[in-house]
């Protein structure tokens with residue numbers, strides 16, 4: 001579900017996207033903030049944070065449904 005596009009060119013530290021960030025296949029260095037990392041590790045961190053954003057969005061949605069059902073059950077018992 002995570003779009004891997006630009007994750008190898010995006011700075012994990014400041015989110016700056018530039019192909020100049022990716023100096024070589026293995027080395028990542030942000031031209032904006034100077035963040036340095038292994039290119040694969042930087043990309044993996046970007047994919048991980050994007051995945052967490054997707055999961056938390058889905059978790060928030062599915063948590064809303066059972067809460068509504070409990071409210072309905074409670075109302076029936078009171079009435």
Ligand SMILES: [Zn+2]
Pocket residue numbers: 011012013014015016030031032033034035
């Ligand atoms: Zn940066």
